[in-house]
Amino acid sequence: MNVNLFAGMGSHQSARSETNTWFSPPAILDALGGADSFDLDPCSHVDRPWPTAREHYVQEDNGLILPWFGRVWLNPPYSIALITKFLGRMAAHDRGVALIFARTETDPFHRFVWGAASGLLFLRGRLNFHRPDGSRAEANGGAPSVLIAYGMEDRDILAAAPIDGAFVPLRFNVSMLMSALTPTWREALDGFFAGRRGEAVSLAELYRAFADHPKTRANQHWRDKLRQVLQRGRFERVDKGLWKRVPA
Ligand SMILES: C[S@@+](CC[C@H](N)C(=O)[O-])C[C@H]1O[C@@H](n2cnc3c(N)ncnc32)[C@H](O)[C@@H]1O
Structure with missing residues (x-):
């Protein structure tokens, strides 16, 4: 059964929301193996409602300068400058899954997704993110979201995940070809x-x-x-x- 992630399509949060502290729907992480299957979330918050990985870096640590390890869960802060930097780190790390808005024409998307990722899952409908107290926003995020796999293992996990959307493979290994x-x-x-x-x-x-x-x-x-x-x-x-x- 596919994960039901969506509220009605009537209203939405501003895509340029003031806050950077919207949390990923836990059902997404569950469908990808659960928070425990991720080793690191490099951009989390001390007031997180639930874990998104075994280890978390927060703004005060600055996840951009600390070492990244293992399977990474990435839902970066909503500024183009920070999205670019976090996606750049993710592309170099090449293992894990990122969740961002599907702004497929932008420079960071071209550099660090089209040119680096192994697969994409464009979600059907729009996500409703969560507040630090765990409550779900009544309004959706205001833009379509995409899950991005880095590395072959996460491409296969994303392709098989019970999440409603369209999967697009981006990299093939030689034996598959x-x-x-x-x-x-x-x-x-x-x-x-x-x-x-x-x-x-x-x-x-x-x-x-x-x-x-x-x-x-x-x-x-x-x-x-x-x-x-x-x-x-x-x-x-x-x-x-x-x-x-x-x-x-
Ligand atoms: C969109 S939220 C995602 C939270 C969480 N990763 C999740 O998936 O639910 C982005 C978070 O990144 C944090 N953040 C911003 N700059 C950061 C930095 N340089 N290092 C680590 N975290 C940062 C923000 O405080 C915010 O909580």
Whole structure:
């Protein structure tokens, strides 16, 4: 079941609210593994209504100059200068999740989100933030919010989180790209035999044809794999070392 984070859409807090001490809805943190799953919140407040991580820095500590460690939860203060600095630290740290308004055209968004994050979850509706006493603001935050994952682990957590919104992956690791782009062995062999229009093909010829194939680079035992697919797939051995594709 998706987390219900939203009040009615009638009224909203000013997006340029005077206060910087609005707290993140706890349901968001719960959906990302809970406050305990985050090691550090580098911009918190002594009067926080609940923990957002195992350790918190507050304004008096200045979380911008202290060391960051582990999985970070970041909901930065609402000034463009501080958002820029905190997001810059987050991009360099590259592990955790940030919650900011989805001002996708701004310079910090381009530098430290589009150019650095691993995935985004654009939230459906608008969030209602909380006061230091824990009460939820009647009005929503006045702008759409986005959760931003840094690092592959948090990209996967964000993609699977039960939070209503649209997930957009931004970075892929090489093995994900390879498996998305490379055909299966059976597809690769089907394609090769289709080009031979029903002729029998020798194993030696198949070895030569596949020697430079992307699949063989990832598997030093690729010849064994190729023979296994021939034996199990829609292929028949017509003579010693000679194979044909069985018509569909
Ligand atoms: C939007 S609130 C978020 C609070 C909390 N991180 C959360 O997610 O609920 C931003 C907080 O950052 C604090 N803050 C402002 N400048 C800071 C700094 N340089 N270092 C640490 N915290 C700071 C503010 O006092 C405010 O409580």
